[in-house]
Amino acid sequence: MSKASPRSTAVRAVDPTLAALFDVHEATLPNGLKVRLLANHQAPVVSLYTFFQVGSRNERPGITGISHLFEHMMFNGAKKYGPKMFDKTLESNGGRSNAYTSNDMTVYYDDFSADALETVLDLESDRMRSLRISQETLTSERQVVMEERRVRVDNEIPGMMDEELGTLVYKAHAYRWPVIGWMADIENITREDCQEYFRTYYAPNNAVLYIVGDIDPKKTLALVRKYYGNIPRGPTPAPVLNAEPEQKGERRAVVRHPAQSPSVMIGFRGPAASDEDTLVLDVVQYVLTKGEGSRLVKSLVYDQKAAVSVMLDWSWRIDPGTILFYLELKPDSDAAKVEGLLYAELERLARDGVTDKELQKAKNNLRADHLRELSTNSGRGHALGHYEALLGDWREGLSLPTFYANVTADQVKAVAAKYFAPERRSVVTLHPEAGANEAGDEAAEA
Amino acid sequence: MASRKIASVKNTVRKAAKAVRKQATSARKKVAQAKKAVPARAKKLLKAVPAPKSAATGELKLPALHESTTSTGLKVIAAERGPLPLVSVRLVMRAGGVWDPPGKDGLADFTARLLRRGTKRMDADGISEAIEFVGASLYAGVNEDVLSVYLTTPAEHFSAMLDVLGQVVREPTFPEQEVVDARERALAQFANDLDDPSSIADRAFTRAVWGDHPYGRDLGGNKRTVSTFTRDDVVRFHAECMGPRISLLTVVGALAPETVAAEAERAFAGWTGGPAVEPMLPRKQERPAKAGTVLLVDKPDQTQSQVRLGGPGFWLGHEDYFPATAMNIALGGGFTSRLMNEIRVNRGLTYGVSSYFDTMSAGGIFALSTFTKTASTREIIDVALKEIHGVRDAGLKPRELKDAQSYLAGLYPLRTETNESVASVIADMRIHGLGDDWVEKFRDRLRAVTPRDVAAAAKKYAFADRPVIVVLGKASEVKPLLEGLGPITVVPASDYE
Numbered sequence: 021m022s023k024a025s026p027r028s029t030a031v032r033a034v035d036p037t038l039a040a041l042f043d044v045h046e047a048t049l050p051n052g053l054k055v056r057l058l059a060n061h062q063a064p065v066v067s068l069y070t071f072f073q074v075g076s077r078n079e080r081p082g083i084t085g086i087s088h089l090f091e092h093m094m095f096n097g098a099k100k101y102g103p104k105m106f107d108k109t110l111e112s113n114g115g116r117s118n119a120y121t122s123n124d125m126t127v128y129y130d131d132f133s134a135d136a137l138e139t140v141l142d143l144e145s146d147r148m149r150s151l152r153i154s155q156e157t158l159t160s161e162r163q164v165v166m167e168e169r170r171v172r173v174d175n176e177i178p179g180m181m182d183e184e185l186g187t188l189v190y191k192a193h194a195y196r197w198p199v200i201g202w203m204a205d206i207e208n209i210t211r212e213d214c215q216e217y218f219r220t221y222y223a224p225n226n227a228v229l230y231i232v233g234d235i236d237p238k239k240t241l242a243l244v245r246k247y248y249g250n251i252p253r254g255p256t257p258a259p260v261l262n263a264e265p266e267q268k269g270e271r272r273a274v275v276r277h278p279a280q281s282p283s284v285m286i287g288f289r290g291p292a293a294s295d296e297d298t299l300v301l302d303v304v305q306y307v308l309t310k311g312e313g314s315r316l317v318k319s320l321v322y323d324q325k326a327a328v329s330v331m332l333d334w335s336w337r338i339d340p341g342t343i344l345f346y347l348e349l350k351p352d353s354d355a356a357k358v359e360g361l362l363y364a365e366l367e368r369l370a371r372d373g374v375t376d377k378e379l380q381k382a383k384n385n386l387r388a389d390h391l392r393e394l395s396t397n398s399g400r401g402h403a404l405g406h407y408e409a410l411l412g413d414w415r416e417g418l419s420l421p422t423f424y425a426n427v428t429a430d431q432v433k434a435v436a437a438k439y440f441a442p443e444r445r446s447v448v449t450l451h452p453e454a455g456a457n458e459a460g461d462e463a464a465e466a
Numbered sequence: 467m468a469s470r471k472i473a474s475v476k477n478t479v480r481k482a483a484k485a486v487r488k489q490a491t492s493a494r495k496k497v498a499q500a501k502k503a504v505p506a507r508a509k510k511l512l513k514a515v516p517a518p519k520s521a522a523t524g525e526l527k528l529p530a531l532h533e534s535t536t537s538t539g540l541k542v543i544a545a546e547r548g549p550l551p552l553v554s555v556r557l558v559m560r561a562g563g564v565w566d567p568p569g570k571d572g573l574a575d576f577t578a579r580l581l582r583r584g585t586k587r588m589d590a591d592g593i594s595e596a597i598e599f600v601g602a603s604l605y606a607g608v609n610e611d612v613l614s615v616y617l618t619t620p621a622e623h624f625s626a627m628l629d630v631l632g633q634v635v636r637e638p639t640f641p642e643q644e645v646v647d648a649r650e651r652a653l654a655q656f657a658n659d660l661d662d663p664s665s666i667a668d669r670a671f672t673r674a675v676w677g678d679h680p681y682g683r684d685l686g687g688n689k690r691t692v693s694t695f696t697r698d699d700v701v702r703f704h705a706e707c708m709g710p711r712i713s714l715l716t717v718v719g720a721l722a723p724e725t726v727a728a729e730a731e732r733a734f735a736g737w738t739g740g741p742a743v744e745p746m747l748p749r750k751q752e753r754p755a756k757a758g759t760v761l762l763v764d765k766p767d768q769t770q771s772q773v774r775l776g777g778p779g780f781w782l783g784h785e786d787y788f789p790a791t792a793m794n795i796a797l798g799g800g801f802t803s804r805l806m807n808e809i810r811v812n813r814g815l816t817y818g819v820s821s822y823f824d825t826m827s828a829g830g831i832f833a834l835s836t837f838t839k840t841a842s843t844r845e846i847i848d849v850a851l852k853e854i855h856g857v858r859d860a861g862l863k864p865r866e867l868k869d870a871q872s873y874l875a876g877l878y879p880l881r882t883e884t885n886e887s888v889a890s891v892i893a894d895m896r897i898h899g900l901g902d903d904w905v906e907k908f909r910d911r912l913r914a915v916t917p918r919d920v921a922a923a924a925k926k927y928a929f930a931d932r933p934v935i936v937v938l939g940k941a942s943e944v945k946p947l948l949e950g951l952g953p954i955t956v957v958p959a960s961d962y963e
Binding site for chain 1 (some may be wrong): 526582590807
């Protein structure tokens with residue numbers, strides 16, 4: 021995870037503005053729990069993040085979606101705070117909580133009034149120490165997750181296309197299945213599966229705790245020791261093997277579904293987060309789609325009027341991830357033609373590179389967005405965890421602005437040429453089927 | 467990607483119904499929702515902070531507000547706060563959707579979005595380049611009452627960016643081709659929105675609740691209205707409805723107030739037009755247009771039904787705000803609310819359910835928003851109504867009220883955590899007359915609510931009268947399930963294009 025590509029220290033200097041914001045106190049408890057504390061007295065509130073190094077990447081066929089289903093189970097009762105007590109206690113103390121699961125990790129977070137700190141530590145440590153998984157809550161929570169799947173995937177076009185794309189891009193790696201899991205797996209995951217998941221991945225040595233806000237770091241660390249210190253260390257989880265074979269050519273799939281317009285989703289196989297190409301691709305992403313004047317928005321939406329919108333998502337992942345494009349088209353569009361227009365832009369980038377001005381613009385925006393991300397306790401806590409989980413050390417985040425500032429036009433060009441090659445590409449096209457409206461009209465007459 | 471709960475169904479609803487339609491982002495949002503790791507969290511910042519605060523008491527204060535007025539009559543409020551070298555600006559004026567001319571639903575929104583597509587000195591590309599080069603962002607949009615232009619910028623570029631903001635507001639040229647293109651994009655988006663179940667349910671709900679009231683209009687317009695938009699419509703709206711004397715500029719961030727005042731004078735010099743006084747709608751509490759009836763929007767490909775319930779609410783600044791808000795937190799606000807507990811936790815019927823007061827300048831509604839698999843459509847409505855009626859008939863237990871108060875009071879400071887949210891709360895305080903002590907006194911006022919106050923509010927708002935019910939789903943299967951709830955009207959989803 022922290023195996024970094026060759027990087028010269030010259031371009032990884034810590035940004036002074038960020039260094040001033042990140043006076044982080046670090047500790048590791050004897051049970052392996054890592055703790056990072058950051059004071060910020062602007063408001064009487066605190067954000068607490070717990071990052072567990074487990075996501076859909078750690079799953080296997082048959083239990084896809086278990087990381088996420090299990091995430092839900094973490095709110096359903098432990099030894100000291102039983103069913104419904106986690107939220108009840110937190111909310112009645114002026115706090116709120118949520119969590120998310122990704123391909124690589126599961127992240128829990130709480131925002132709360134500063135005077136509730138000790139209560140929150142009690143709550144969080146209780147469920148890390150002694151979660152109780154009852155058949156009854158599992159049955160109910162399973163239904164909730166099935167509704168979540170229906171709303172995000174089964175009844176939403178980009179959701180269903182994304183799921184199709186995943187199985188095209190990956191043949192062997194666990195990134196192949198959706199984080200929420202296949203419906204049949206969600207229906208069949210057992211209580212024993214959940215218990216094993218908890219024992220394997222929710223031990224303190226597989227977690228990092230971040231507390232940011234109106235705190236005294238010293239006193240807070242003492243409280244963390246008090247509440248988490250006696251949770252036993254767990255086994256070291258098995259590493260995930262990346263057995264993904266090389267892609268030999270373009271892959272395509274079609275989704276037929278009632279819709280008003282065709283649309284196209286394209287994934288190019290990208291690098292791992294720890295690869296420096298990832299950061300250059302961040303610059304590429306900004307050049308292509310950040311703002312109305314960015315290349316693809318200007319070209320495809322405004323100048324050629326070929327797309328209603330164009331998005332590009334480049335999300336860092338532990339193992340090589342997907343550079344994803346989504347084109348929302350007009351009714352009666354020729355999807356293949358718009359796809360061609362997109363490739364022409366990507367080829368142009370690989371061939372001619374970027375102008376100095378474009379490059380500088382991308383850098384300015386990366387910096388501004390980076391600062392904005394850090395304007396809240398929650399943003400800072402999340403950033404620390406995100407960098408540590410994906411780059412191996414939260415300090416890597418502090419040098420990002422310097423890295424971006426030193427990216428050259430040649431690097432951009434080389435990375436575009438490397439990753440936007442046709443043989444790295446998978447394409448899902450939505451073919452609208454007649455249906456929705458016609459049937460609706462009949463119903464109206466009935 | 468997948469997360470335990472949707473930020474709040476209410477936010478989703480509001481986003482679809484009122485938020486700024488950022489052209490290039492709707493698809494992004496959808497894909498991000500289906501795909502990416504960081505969910506709601508990244509989106510729903512309501513934060514920002516009080517610069518001075520006494521750590522001991524946890525007292526909440528906004529930064530000092532420095533007021534000035536430019537020679538053209540634009541009111542300016544500057545609030546200095548750090549430490550990040552960023553600035554947030556919000557220009558807000560009473561030129562929202564309710565002032566769309568008859569038959570021109572969506573014109574305010576359409577005009578707002580065209581502002582940055584050309585000025586006397588710059589074309590659209592020039593404007594985008596100027597803003598985006600320095601890492602700033604600018605967008606404009608409307609809600610029912612106001613038109614807002616939002617600008618965020620690194621502090622060092624404030625002067626140049628305010629100049630661009632001044633240009634797009636004072637002297638947009640609305641080039642003919644830009645109007646034509648925007649119209650075409652909007653029409654394509656309306657068509658594509660038919661595939662977005664929650665957006666269509668929200669549109670249907672807004673019309674069913676408000677009927678002919680100006681708040682019932684489609685804020686973004688619809689296929690029928692937007693296809694009639696001409697450049698003249700846009701030019702006229704800009705000249706007649708937008709102007710300095712009904713506008714407020716709020717600037718929050720790492721800048722001295724004197725700088726802000728001087729730059730505002732310069733950037734908005736010579737701005738004329740618009741009304742001399744703020745237009746106002748008469749305030750009125752009305753029952754929903756279709757109260758007691760069921761509107762079923764047919765979308766046969768769905769495996770899930772979107773459900774909305776609505777009854778009367780109140781306007782911004784209404785005296786019932788605090789008791790009603792406390793009631794709503796316990797009923798359908800937090801994660802431990804009665805609705806969440808019964809519908810999601812106990813019965814596993816949905817992934818998200820919430821109730822909310824949607825408050826606007828001249829009126830508002832109380833509503834519930836949720837979704838469930840087709841077969842449980844009736845069950846979810848029955849359970850929701852039972853829970854809401856339970857609060858109407860018996861109010862809240864003292865302990866429940868206390869928990870709701872602690873919850874909201876504890877989290878309230880998060881609404882003052884970023885420059886953006888401070889700029890917004892300042893604008894809201896002024897535009898809607900909430901008073902300058904709104905933030906400071908908020909938690910005291912909330913804590914002062916008694917069970918008796920809540921019982922009175924519940925009697926009034928928790929569906930004392932029969933609500934309007936809107937369901938979007940597979941009509942052939944859903945319709946039989948809805949018998950007995952009131953007269954059912956079935957319409958195709960395409961009615962909302």
